Amino acid sequence: MRQKTSTKKNEAISEFKNFPYADFTKKEDCESFTKAIKNVRQQLGKDYPLFINGNDVISREKMDSVNPAKPSEVLGSICQAGTKEVAQAIEAAKAAFEKWRDTPPQKRADCLFKAAEIARRRAFELSAWQVLEVGKQWDQAYADVAECIDFFEYYARDMLKLGQPQKLGNVPGELNLYFYQPKGIAAVISPWNFPLAISGGMCAAAIVTGNCVVFKPSGFSSIVGYNLVEIFKEAGVPNGVFNYIPGRGSVIGDFMVEHPDISLIAFTGSVKTGCRIIEKAAKVQPGQPNVKKVVCEMGGKNAIIIDDDTDIDYAVPQVLYSAFGFQGQKCSACSRLIILDAVYDKFVEELVKQAESIKIGPSEDFANKMGPVVDKSAQKSIFEYIEIGGKEGKVLYKSPVPQSDGFYAPITIIADITPDCRIAQEEIFGPVLAVMRVEDFDEAIDWALSTKFALTGGVFSRKPEHLELARKAFRVGNLYLNRNCVGALVGRQPFGGARMSGVGTKAGGPDYLLHFMDPRTITEKL
Numbered sequence: 001m002r003q004k005t006s007t008k009k010n011e012a013i014s015e016f017k018n019f020p021y022a023d024f025t026k027k028e029d030c031e032s033f034t035k036a037i038k039n040v041r042q043q044l045g046k047d048y049p050l051f052i053n054g055n056d057v058i059s060r061e062k063m064d065s066v067n068p069a070k071p072s073e074v075l076g077s078i079c080q081a082g083t084k085e086v087a088q089a090i091e092a093a094k095a096a097f098e099k100w101r102d103t104p105p106q107k108r109a110d111c112l113f114k115a116a117e118i119a120r121r122r123a124f125e126l127s128a129w130q131v132l133e134v135g136k137q138w139d140q141a142y143a144d145v146a147e148c149i150d151f152f153e154y155y156a157r158d159m160l161k162l163g164q165p166q167k168l169g170n171v172p173g174e175l176n177l178y179f180y181q182p183k184g185i186a187a188v189i190s191p192w193n194f195p196l197a198i199s200g201g202m203c204a205a206a207i208v209t210g211n212c213v214v215f216k217p218s219g220f221s222s223i224v225g226y227n228l229v230e231i232f233k234e235a236g237v238p239n240g241v242f243n244y245i246p247g248r249g250s251v252i253g254d255f256m257v258e259h260p261d262i263s264l265i266a267f268t269g270s271v272k273t274g275c276r277i278i279e280k281a282a283k284v285q286p287g288q289p290n291v292k293k294v295v296c297e298m299g300g301k302n303a304i305i306i307d308d309d310t311d312i313d314y315a316v317p318q319v320l321y322s323a324f325g326f327q328g329q330k331c332s333a334c335s336r337l338i339i340l341d342a343v344y345d346k347f348v349e350e351l352v353k354q355a356e357s358i359k360i361g362p363s364e365d366f367a368n369k370m371g372p373v374v375d376k377s378a379q380k381s382i383f384e385y386i387e388i389g390g391k392e393g394k395v396l397y398k399s400p401v402p403q404s405d406g407f408y409a410p411i412t413i414i415a416d417i418t419p420d421c422r423i424a425q426e427e428i429f430g431p432v433l434a435v436m437r438v439e440d441f442d443e444a445i446d447w448a449l450s451t452k453f454a455l456t457g458g459v460f461s462r463k464p465e466h467l468e469l470a471r472k473a474f475r476v477g478n479l480y481l482n483r484n485c486v487g488a489l490v491g492r493q494p495f496g497g498a499r500m501s502g503v504g505t506k507a508g509g510p511d512y513l514l515h516f517m518d519p520r521t522i523t524e525k526l
Contacts, residue, residue, distance in 0.1 A: 013160050016153055016491050019120065019146040022127075024138060024366065033138055036124035037364060040132060048078045048222065050085055050246070051229045053092035054239030059085060063246075065223050068135045068372040069362035069406040075133055078222040081247035083255045086214065089243035090261050093185045093212035096240025101182050101210045105163025108208050112156035114235035115204070119149045122231075126196060129224050134192055135363045135371040135407075140326045143487065144197045150490035151201035151508060158513050159208045168521070175524040180517040182210030183293055184263030187256045189249075189277070191269045192374055193329045195221035200228055201490075201507055202266040202295075203242065207232075209516040211264060212241045216256065220374050222246040249273070257281055260288035264516060266295040268331075271427070271500050274298040278503075295515045297331070297495075297502040299427040300455030302485055303448040304334045305470070307441060307461035308342035315460040316350050318484040322458065324358065324411055325486060327373050328431040332456040332478070332486045332495070336417075336424055338436045338444045348415065348435060352397045355411055361402050372407040373430055382409040382430035385423055389414040389432065392421040396435070419450035427453070441466050445473050455497035458485035477501060 022029045049056035061080040067073040081089070100108075119126060123145050130141035165179040186206035190199035199217055206213045217225025225246060232242045245252070253273075257265055257280045267277050274296045281292040304319055322334035339347050363371035373379050386409075389395065393416040401408035409430050417424050417434040424434050438444045441461075448457055457476040461467055467481055477497030478488055488495040494509025496502050505515055 013157050016157050018489050018491065019149040019153075021139070021146055022124075022142045030366070032124045033128065033142075033366075036128040037131060040125060040128040044073075044075050046076045048076055048226045050079050050081055050089075051233075051242075051244035052085065052089045053096075053243065054233075057085060057088075063219060063222075065133055065220070067132050068374055069364065069404075071376075071405055071407065076223050078219075078226075078246050081245035081252055083252060086245055086247070086252050086255055086259075089214045089245050090185060090259055092240040092243055093214055094261050096238060097184060097212045100212055100238060100241050103210070105159050105208075105210075108210060109156035109159045109163075111232070111235050111237050112152040112204055112208050115231050116149050116152035116156075118231050118234050119145060119152065119200075123149070126224075126227055129227060130195060130221075131363050133223050134195055134221050134374055136326055137363045137369065137371060138366050144194050147194070147197035147490060148200035151197065151204050154490045154508060155201075155204050155208050155513060158510065162513060162517075173526045175526055177522045178519065180209070180514075180519055182517055184211060184290060185261050186211040186213050186264040186266055186516070187259075187262045188213055188215045189253070189256070189265065189267045189269065190215070190217055190225070192218035192220035193326070193331070195224035196227060198268050198507075199225055200231075202268065203228060203232075205513055205516050206264065206266060207237060207241060209513050211516055212243075214243050214245060214256065214262075216249075216252065217244070217246050219246065219248065254280055258283070258285055260285040262292065263290040264293045264295065266516075268297045271298045274502070293515065294503065295505050297497070297505065297507065298500060299429075299453060300331045300333075300497065300501050301336060301425065301427055301451040301453045302332060302334050302456045302458075302476070303336040303338050304458035304460070304485055305441070305444045305448060305474075306337065306339040306343060306347055307459065307463060307466055308340040309462045310343060310347070310460040311462070312343065312347055312350055316347070316354050318460070319351065320354055320358070322484040322486050323433045324355075324370055324431045327370055327409065329373060329378075329429055330486055331501075332488065334458065334485050335428060335432065336434050336436060336448070338438055338447050340441065340444060341437055341439055344437050348396065352413060355397055355399070355413060358399070358411060360399060360408060360411070362406065370411065370431065373409050374407065376407055378430065379407045379409050382428060382432060385426070385428045385430070385432055386410070386412050386414075389417070389421075389423040389434065392423060393417045393434070419447050425451055441469065445469065448474060452500040453497065454499040455501035456480065456485045458483070477506070
């Protein structure tokens with residue numbers, strides 16, 4: 001059942017609540033997921049069209065989406081947009097914009113409430129697609145769907161608040177109103193690692209604020225991207241407001257960003273691509289009516305600090321989950337572990353011992369706690385970094401991997417790493433953990449801050465003075481004290497960083513929608 005939410009102007013907005021995760025200790029949830037995977041498998045091999053102005057569009061070029069655990073298994077064939085189709089999508093969005101802009105915020109929000117209801121109904125099926133298309137474990141996939149639902153619900157409520165003009169000042173004979181309007185046409189360029197949550201969140205934020213969307217999903221997760229077409233279409237989002245144009249970044253990426261009718265780019269992905277988008281968006285094109293806004297979240301090189309009084313039995317599983325959940329393919333993942341000398345040997349011994357028990361194999365099998373990485377190029381890059389790490393430090397553990405054609409990379413823990421090492425500075429995006437030994441807590445903070453990133457971080461300590469120092473000095477977007485450093489929840493831990501991790505926006509927080517709108521003030525003499 002969806003949370004009942006009034007969209008009437010004068011009625012209170014119901015409280016936001018996070019969608020609960022599945023409980024795989026319960027037989028019914030396990031059975032539901034197993035059934036969903038079976039049902040999804042019956043849909044394999046379909047062709048997926050572009051979606052422009054409410055119509056399916058077939059393009060000449062297609063690209064197969066494959067199962068990373070078994071690359072010979074084709075999940076579906078995705079039509080690929082070229083610049084011609086992107087131009088058509090932008091034109092459709094432009095034609096729909098004025099009517100959507102002037103649609104009352106209550107009606108736009110109601111589309112998101114309906115989308116959330118649809119996603120709740122399809123939660124296990126939507127999760128199953130992620131297991132097959134990007135290799136997420138059951139719990140990771142379901143959490144991704146839950147986060148997407150949360151974005152729909154949270155942003156809808158936020159727009160109901162922001163959609164009401166505010167009166168400013170208290171001067172007799174004068175009325176001042178402060179309100180927001182959408183920026184225009186939004187290009188949404190999304191990653192594969194949170195294929196429904198991040199895609200759905202960026203698209204929902206643009207849509208509910210009155211912008212029209214041209215959505216490019218990652219080529220690795222285009223079927224999950226098409227799930228959004230189905231959801232928004234059923235939710236009643238008007239033709240032209242949401243357009244789906246998968247395609248090769250090398251072909252359509254710059255064209256989208258540089259197009260004069262694009263007013264806003266919402267991007268999540270690599271530092272290299274993000275910085276290129278910012279650079280391209282900064283140049284004003286002939287006929288361009290707006291300065292382009294870039295909402296950009298990029299990478300991380302996140303550190304967890306282990307203090308000398310840490311509860312090792314509690315902290316080790318939290319570190320392992322932070323480092324190796326979804327094969328370390330999260331921008332929030334722990335990739336550096338900084339341990340105080342007094343507990344270093346004992347902590348590392350227990351860390352390796354527990355890492356050895358992590359079972360690796362196809363994510364379709366619930367027993368496997370780590371699956372394949374997303375593709376062959378990612379696998380190759382990870383092995384190259386393992387070789388580099390072995391030269392820079394000492395490999396404490398390198399797990400076996402399944403002997404198959406799947407894109408598997410080993411859990412790798414490398415010790416004796418210092419801040420000047422490449423594996424302490426460069427984002428690997430895989431199951432590789434650099435372990436660093438420090439003398440005291442001050443040095444730990446210094447080393448934690450020794451990269452160009454500022455996304456997430458963690459501290460395990462029982463000392464109030466060290467926790468307080470971390471609050472002041474460990475300057476990252478999301479700092480976690482005495483818990484893992486992944487799994488930010490909408491409305492509770494708004495997510496995003498600064499420096500080279502992004503431009504300081506916080507998805508799932510009270511400021512996020514403001515990036516998609518321009519404020520206006522109207523003053524009337526009474």
